[in-house]
Amino acid sequence: xxxxxxxxxxxxxxxxxxxxxxxxxxxxxxxxxxxxxxxxxxxxxxxxxxxxxxxxxxxxxxxxxxxxxxxxxxxxxxxxxxxxxxxxxxxxxxxxxxxxxxxxxxxxxxxxxxxxxxxxxxxxxxxxxxxxxxxxxxxxxxxxxxxxxxxxxxxxxxxxxxxxxxxxxxxxxxxxxxxxxxx
Numbered sequence: 001x002x003x004x005x006x007x008x009x010x011x012x013x014x015x016x017x018x019x020x021x022x023x024x025x026x027x028x029x030x031x032x033x034x035x036x037x038x039x040x041x042x043x044x045x046x047x048x049x050x051x052x053x054x055x056x057x058x059x060x061x062x063x064x065x066x067x068x069x070x071x072x073x074x075x076x077x078x079x080x081x082x083x084x085x086x087x088x089x090x091x092x093x094x095x096x097x098x099x100x101x102x103x104x105x106x107x108x109x110x111x112x113x114x115x116x117x118x119x120x121x122x123x124x125x126x127x128x129x130x131x132x133x134x135x136x137x138x139x140x141x142x143x144x145x146x147x148x149x150x151x152x153x154x155x156x157x158x159x160x161x162x163x164x165x166x167x168x169x170x171x172x173x174x175x176x177x178x179x180x181x182x183x
Contacts, residue, residue, distance in 0.1 A: 001014055001015065001016050001017060001028065001031070001034060001038075002014070002015040002016075002017075003038050003040075006098045006100075007093065007096075007098070008084075008086050008091075008093045008096060008097075008098055009091065009093070010113045011084055011086070011098050011110070011111070011112065011113065011116065012040065012110075012111040013100055013108055013109070013110055013111075014072075014108065014109040014110075014111060015106075015107070015108050015109075016028060016029065016107055016109075018107060027107060029074060029109070030044075030072065030132065040111055042070045042072075042113075042134040043134055044070075044072065044132035044133065044134050045133065045134060045135070045136065046132070046133050046136060047130060047131070047132055047133075048130070048131050048132075048133060049076075049128065049129065049130045049131075050128070050129045051126065051127070051128050051129075052122045052126065052127055052129070053122060053125065053126050053164070054122050054123070054124060054125050054126065054162065055121075055122060055158055055162035055163055055164045056121070056122045056164045056165075057119060057120070057121045057122075057147045057156055057158070057163055057164070057165050057169070058119055058120055058166075058169070059083065059117065059118055059119015059120060059144070059147055059169065060083070060085055060117035060118065060119040060144055060145040060146070060147060060172070061117065061118055061119060061142070061143075061144050062087070062116065062117045062118065062142075062143050062144065063135065063137075063138055063141040063142055063143065064141050064143055064180050064182075065114075065141075065182065066141075067135050067136075067138035067141035068114040068115065068135065068141075068182065069114070069133045069134060069135045070111070070112060070113050070114050070133065070134045070135075071110075071111075071112040071118055071131045071132065071133055072109055072110075072111050072112075072131060072132040073102065073109060073110045073112060073118070073120075073129065073130075073131040074102060074107070074108070074109040074110075074129070074130055074131070075102045075103050075104050075127055075128065075129055075130075076104060076128040076129070076130050077104050077126065077127060077128040078103065078104060078122065078123075078124035078125070078126050078127030078128060079101060079102070079103035079104070079105075079122075079123045079124040079127060080101070080102050080103070080120040080121060080122055080123060080124075080127050080129060081099055081100075081101055081120060081121045081123055081156060081157050082099070082100050082101075082102045082110045082118075082119075082120045083097055083098070083099045083118070083119050083120060083121075083154055083156075084097060084098050084110065084112045084116045084117070084118050085097040085116060085117040085118075085145065085152060085154075085175075086115070086116060087115055087116060087117055087178075087181055087182050088115040088116075088181070088182045089181040089182060091115075094181075095151065095152070095175065097152060097154060099154065099155070101123070102120075102129075103124075114182065115182035117143075117144065117145050119147060121156040121157060121158055121163075123157060123158070143178070143180060144169065144172040144173075145172055145173065145174065145175050145178060146169070146170075146172045146173065146174050146175075147165060147169060147172075149174045149175045150174075151174065151175040151176055152175055
């Protein structure tokens with residue numbers, strides 16, 4: 001497995017080693033021992049899966065401490081633009097984001113550590129996304145930031161007329177309105 005450190009510390013893109021032959025392919029999507037060897041030491045306790053159609057933007061979502069979630073995100077079908085925003089107040093990249101295309105064909109994964117808001121847009125006709133988390137959902141700790149926040153300037157790689165966002169995500173605060181952060 002190849003680990004690519006992004007310009008934001010601790011935010012890592014993983015590309016598996018794929019074994020292909022006439023039957024198809026095989027790869028390890030997750031190997032705790034290899035992750036630990038490479039400094040990724042989360043204890044994942046739940047897998048979540050979503051299915052969405054083109055134009056859907058989910059996010060930007062997170063949970064605050066002590067229920068913050070680390071996420072290991074990958075795509076089973078289709079293609080998404082996966083986005084993580086650094087919300088660690090003492091980080092030199094606070095308020096900056098990384099975007100990466102994850103797809104069923106490139107098999108890349110994004111390791112989103114604690115202290116980040118996360119979201120994605122669906123670039124293909126449909127997409128199935130699977131992600132591991134290291135904390136259970138905790139409603140009272142749930143937070144978010146508007147996907148179209150002008151301070152963050154995220155290019156979701158969609159035309160404005162095709163964007164589909166839940167009512168819940170449309171009422172999220174802007175980046176400048178958040179009253180919580182990670183130290």
